[in-house]
Amino acid sequence: xxxxxxxxxxxxxxxxxxxxxxxxxxxxxxxxxxxxxxxxxxxxxxxxxxxxxxxxxxxxxxxxxxxxxxxxxxxxxxxxxxxxxxxxxxxxxxxxxxxxxxxxxxxxxxxxxxxxxxxxxxxxxxxxxxxxxxxxxxxxxxxxxxxxxxxxxxxxxxxxxxxxxxxxxxxxxxxxxxxxxxxxxxxxxxxxxxxxxxxxxxxxxxxxxxxxxxxxxxxxxxxxxxxxxxxxxxxxx
Amino acid sequence: xxxxxxxxxxxxxxxxxxxxxxxxxxxxxxxxxxxxxxxxxxxxxxxxxxxxxxxxxxxxxxxxxxxxxxxxxxxxxxxxxxxxxxxxxxxxxxxxxxxxxxxxxxxxxxxxxxxxxxxxxxxxxxxxxxxxxxxxxxxxxxxxxxxxxxxxxxxxxxxxxxxxxxxxxxxxxxxxxxxxxxxxxxxxxxxxxxxxxxxxxxxxxxxxxxxxxxxxxxxxxxxxxxxxxxxxxxxxxxxxxxxxxxxxxxxxxxxxxxxxxxxxxxxxxxxxxxxxxxxxxxxxxxxxxxxxxxxxxxxxxxxxxxxxxxxxxxxxxxxxxxxxxxxxxxxxxxxxxxxxxxxxxxxxxxxxxxxxxxxxxxxxxxxxxxxxxxxxxxxxxxxxxxxxxxxxxxxxxxxxxxxxxxxxxxxxxxxxxxxxxxxxxxxxxxxxxxxxxxxxxxxxxxxxxxxxxxxxxxxxxxxxxxxxxxxxxxxxxxxxxxxxxxxxxxxxxxxxxxxxxxxxxxxxxxxxxxxxxxxxxxxxxxxxxxxxxxxxxxxxxxxxxxxxxxxxxxxxxxxxxxxxxxxxxxxxxxxxxxxxxxxxx
Numbered sequence: 001x002x003x004x005x006x007x008x009x010x011x012x013x014x015x016x017x018x019x020x021x022x023x024x025x026x027x028x029x030x031x032x033x034x035x036x037x038x039x040x041x042x043x044x045x046x047x048x049x050x051x052x053x054x055x056x057x058x059x060x061x062x063x064x065x066x067x068x069x070x071x072x073x074x075x076x077x078x079x080x081x082x083x084x085x086x087x088x089x090x091x092x093x094x095x096x097x098x099x100x101x102x103x104x105x106x107x108x109x110x111x112x113x114x115x116x117x118x119x120x121x122x123x124x125x126x127x128x129x130x131x132x133x134x135x136x137x138x139x140x141x142x143x144x145x146x147x148x149x150x151x152x153x154x155x156x157x158x159x160x161x162x163x164x165x166x167x168x169x170x171x172x173x174x175x176x177x178x179x180x181x182x183x184x185x186x187x188x189x190x191x192x193x194x195x196x197x198x199x200x201x202x203x204x205x206x207x208x209x210x211x212x213x214x215x216x217x218x219x220x221x222x223x224x225x226x227x228x229x230x231x232x233x234x235x236x237x
Numbered sequence: 238x239x240x241x242x243x244x245x246x247x248x249x250x251x252x253x254x255x256x257x258x259x260x261x262x263x264x265x266x267x268x269x270x271x272x273x274x275x276x277x278x279x280x281x282x283x284x285x286x287x288x289x290x291x292x293x294x295x296x297x298x299x300x301x302x303x304x305x306x307x308x309x310x311x312x313x314x315x316x317x318x319x320x321x322x323x324x325x326x327x328x329x330x331x332x333x334x335x336x337x338x339x340x341x342x343x344x345x346x347x348x349x350x351x352x353x354x355x356x357x358x359x360x361x362x363x364x365x366x367x368x369x370x371x372x373x374x375x376x377x378x379x380x381x382x383x384x385x386x387x388x389x390x391x392x393x394x395x396x397x398x399x400x401x402x403x404x405x406x407x408x409x410x411x412x413x414x415x416x417x418x419x420x421x422x423x424x425x426x427x428x429x430x431x432x433x434x435x436x437x438x439x440x441x442x443x444x445x446x447x448x449x450x451x452x453x454x455x456x457x458x459x460x461x462x463x464x465x466x467x468x469x470x471x472x473x474x475x476x477x478x479x480x481x482x483x484x485x486x487x488x489x490x491x492x493x494x495x496x497x498x499x500x501x502x503x504x505x506x507x508x509x510x511x512x513x514x515x516x517x518x519x520x521x522x523x524x525x526x527x528x529x530x531x532x533x534x535x536x537x538x539x540x541x542x543x544x545x546x547x548x549x550x551x552x553x554x555x556x557x558x559x560x561x562x563x564x565x566x567x568x569x570x571x572x573x574x575x576x577x578x579x580x581x582x583x584x585x586x587x588x589x590x591x592x593x594x595x596x597x598x599x600x601x602x603x604x605x606x607x608x609x610x611x612x613x614x615x616x617x618x619x620x621x622x623x624x625x626x627x628x629x630x631x632x633x634x635x636x637x638x639x640x641x642x643x644x645x646x647x648x649x650x651x652x653x654x655x656x657x658x659x660x661x662x663x664x665x666x667x668x669x670x671x672x673x674x675x676x677x678x679x680x681x682x683x684x685x686x687x688x689x690x691x692x693x694x695x696x697x698x699x700x701x702x703x704x705x706x707x708x709x710x711x712x713x714x715x716x717x718x719x720x721x722x723x724x725x726x727x728x729x730x731x732x733x734x735x736x737x738x739x740x741x742x743x744x745x746x747x748x749x750x751x752x753x754x755x756x757x758x759x760x761x762x763x764x765x766x767x768x769x770x771x772x773x774x775x776x777x778x779x780x781x782x783x784x785x786x787x788x789x790x791x792x793x794x795x796x797x798x799x800x801x802x803x804x805x806x807x808x809x810x811x812x813x814x815x816x817x818x819x820x821x822x
Contacts, residue, residue: 009359063357064380064387140402141357141384 002062007032007145014146023149025056033058037069037149042157046119046184052156054149055128066139067148071128119184121161121170130155131165202227206234276459277476277753279469280443284756288443288457289436292318300330305410306339308432312395313337316440338398338407340372355380357400368416372406374399381408382416389417389424394431395439447479448472456753463741467752475743482750485639485727486646487740493654494645498586510575515539516546530556585648592641599633599687606630612695613702620703629690629709635749636683636716643676643723650731659735668731675726679719686712717747 011032014025022040035056041047053072059065122131134143134151164170172180205227206216211234223229280288289308295318296307313336314321325333334341352361355377362377369375380400385408388397397413399406410432418425437443443457452470465482467473474481478488486494512521517537524531529541530551538549543561550557610623649655651669660668689712694705724745732740 003358005360006358061383061387064383134402140404141380141400142402 001060002033002058004032006063007058010144010146011035013144021146021150023146023153025145025149028055035145036072037145039149039153039156041188042153045157046181047156047188050188054152056145063141063144066135067145069130069135069148069152071123071130119169119180119187120156121159121164121166121173122155123169124165125169126166129165131160131163202230206230277464277466277751278457278756279446279753280437280455280457280756281469282453285433285436285455288756289433292316292436296321300325302339306341308410309339309396309407310334310337312435312439316436316443335405338396338405340370340406353377357384368412370399370406370408370412372399372401372404374401374404374406376400378416381412382420385413385417385428386421386424389428389431392431394428395435444476444479446470446472447474457756463743465743465746465750467750469753469755473750477741477743482743483642483645484743484745485724486642486649487732487742489740490646490649490655491642493649497582507579510572510579513539513541513544516544581652582648585644589641589644592637592644595687596634596637596641599637602630602690606690609693609695616695618699618702620699620706625706625710625713626690629686629713631749632713632716633683633686633690635747636679636686636720639720639723639745640676640679640683643679646727647672647676655740656735672723672726672731675719675723679716679723682712682716682719686716721745721747 011025011027014021014023018024023037025035025037028034028036035058037054037056039052039054041050041052055070055072057068059068119125123129124131130152132151132155134140134148159173161170161173169180172183202220203213203216206220207213209231215234216230219233220227220230223233278288292311293304293307296302296310297304299322300307300310302310310321310333311318314324321333324336352363353367353375354360355362355367357376357380360377362379366379367375367377368381384400385397388394394413397408398404399408410428413428414425417428437445437455440457442459442462443455446452446454446456446468448454448468448470452468452472454468454470456466456468456476458464458466458476463477464475465473465484466476475483475488475491478492480488480491480495483491508521512523513531514520515522515533515535515537516539518533518535520533520535522531522533524541528551530538530547530549531541532538532549537546539546540556540559540561545559545561547556547559606626610626613620613623647669650672651665656665686709689705689709692705694702697705724742727742728744732742
């Protein structure tokens with residue numbers, strides 16, 4: 001049984017100094033076993049300026065068993081044939097963004113796209129799984145969700161490509177750091193940079209992707225300015 | 238073959254004639270010596286604790302530690318006391334302890350009456366409900382208990398670390414046991430069992446007996462893991478690979494051999510080399526001579542060269558209306574090679590099989606021999622001691638066993654599979670001759686011994702019996718020596734000269750496979766019962782009636798044989814039958 005009293009205290013504690021750490025944890029749904037954490041991308045890294053969402057699931061044995069954490073995946077759902085133009089657009093966008101992780105053919109073949117929008121050698125670009133020792137055998141009950149998230153943040157600034165979760169990304173990191181950094185930065189700016197952009201920039205970006213301006217504006221408005229959600233809606237529209 | 242035997246036999250007769258009395262004594266010696274302390278020990282459920290205590294005590298005494306610290310150290314060093322002491326000398330006490338997660342902070346302050354804040358559940362708890370580990374970390378008992386339960390269920394109970402982050406200390410097992418038993422008594426038991434069995438699981442020199450159904454015993458050997466032992470449950474096995482005892486084959490050879498014998502690859506090989514499938518009914522067809530036009534029993538005629546269906550009109554050199562390419566040379570070579578490999582395998586396998594079969598037949602001799610001996614005893618001869626019969630039989634079994642396993646050995650030793658790059662062709666030939674020479678001598682003598690033992694000597698007159706006795710005694714000594722020599726040759730000249738020493742064999746033991754003795758636990762009365770076990774064989778064999786003669790002095794026979802020196806147990810009669818025979822009996 002999860003120790004909810006402790007989780008409650010942890011959440012309070014964490015959200016108290018949210019201004020300092022930038023790390024927040026919120027319950028996802030009614031009970032406290034499924035949480036959503038956010039961490040700011042560390043400065044002087046390709047992730048700077050982005051906000052990264054982490055899915056947290058607490059196992060029954062928490063805090064004696066480690067929490068399960070992974071980078072949130074973005075899900076685009078579209079029906080093949082429903083809107084060919086939009087589908088093509090999405091595929092092109094994702095293809096450019098991922099640079100060779102997915103081929104256009106691969107992208108076209110799926111109706112439901114799960115994409116991890118953080119590019120990092122220790123994070124699986126398929127599932128968002130994080131390769132971090134304290135989330136596995138090095139977990140100690142004395143650690144907290146906040147300290148775990150801080151470790152994830154530290155991982156963003158200091159990747160360990162020799163112990164990779166995603167071999168493709170790790171290889172790119174080791175062989176061609178420039179391209180890796182550029183891609184990671186592009187992903188951060190495209191998908192993780194929500195609050196930092198002004199409305200006009202968001203509109204412009206979505207219009208550049210090929211959506212009609214009026215539609216972009218109304219969609220953005222309807223989702224409260226969240227660029228990603230707007231993109232999602234536009235695509236599935 | 239016949240020449241070879243008679244000549245070698247003559248040699249032995251000449252050289253051994255004058256020392257006949259000595260041999261006689263030796264032979265009895267094999268049997269009459271009461272079991273000495275063996276280097277192999279059987280560890281039963283009851284004696285496991287005592288076995289562990291021995292090692293714990295040594296470490297506790299030397300380092301003046303408490304038991305749980307000693308155990309933590311030993312688990313970390315896989316129960317290798319020598320290695321532990323070596324690390325102590327080399328790196329010092331602190332390093333030794335830190336590496337294994339032992340912390341000795343003797344600050345046992347009395348539990349403070351004030352409350353403490355548990356960092357795990359983030360609650361204030363009274364000091365009495367909290368526990369401080371040796372490393373100084375203090376958490377509430379509830380959290381400790383939860384932690385222990387999770388870890389034991391994860392199977393990590395041998396090394397439960399402290400809850401504090403990056404604290405490498407291993408928790409005090411007494412505290413674990415105490416706290417867990419309050420909530421889950423069965424889990425505490427499991428924890429205790431894990432700790433106890435760690436002595437077997439984590440220890441290079443101790444292994445579970447591979448018997449199935451499991452007898453519950455483990456075997457501990459002293460200095461050498463390459464040996465063959467017999468558990469008190471009766472199972473004989475190779476300690477190193479846990480398969481049946483297979484010396485002089487190395488473990489790898491034996492593994493390959495059993496695999497080869499089990500799978501049908503050779504049959505398949507044969508079929509591909511010798512047959513072609515009929516283009517109509519697809520049965521494999523073997524060509525039994527004649528030209529290249531073959532016809533299947535289904536009536537279909539086809540070309541042996543390409544396998545294509547043809548008509549029946551043909552000359553010696555061509556088939557009407559059919560032409561196909563010529564033989565492809567590499568294919569022919571491949572077929573040649575497969576054929577050669579197959580014949581080679583069949584050669585060794587047939588001999589291996591023949592000796593194993595002889596074994597099975599000879600094991601029936603036990604009964605008839607017993608009868609013969611009692612007949613002889615009734616005959617009121619001057620000769621009263623019939624131990625030579627039993628000894629001869631025992632020697633026959635032992636040598637037969639060596640002989641049969643020597644064939645798979647030779648198959649791999651002189652084949653292309655294992656040592657292709659280690660010997661030149663010439664070296665290999667020389668070694669093969671050397672080995673086969675010995676093998677043949679042994680074979681001839683074993684057959685002779687078998688023949689004499691099977692003679693109906695209980696029907697013979699006194700003089701004839703004496704004559705047979707002499708021959709059997711002589712042959713026993715000869716075969717023993719030949720086995721000894723063969724092992725020496727294998728260890729020194731064949732395997733010993735290889736670059737990579739991955740092939741080690743259990744040394745030859747003239748007395749048969751060593752029986753592990755019960756670990757003596759003086760304070761456990763149960764053991765005295767089980768300690769009688771080895772003598773049980775006497776009665777079941779029923780042929781060692783005059784078994785209370787005093788033991789003779791040391792002799793050439795006693796030394797057993799090996800280039801390696803190790804303490805050896807003189808055991809009672811021991812019929813080392815192969816596993817399949819034991820199964821049947």
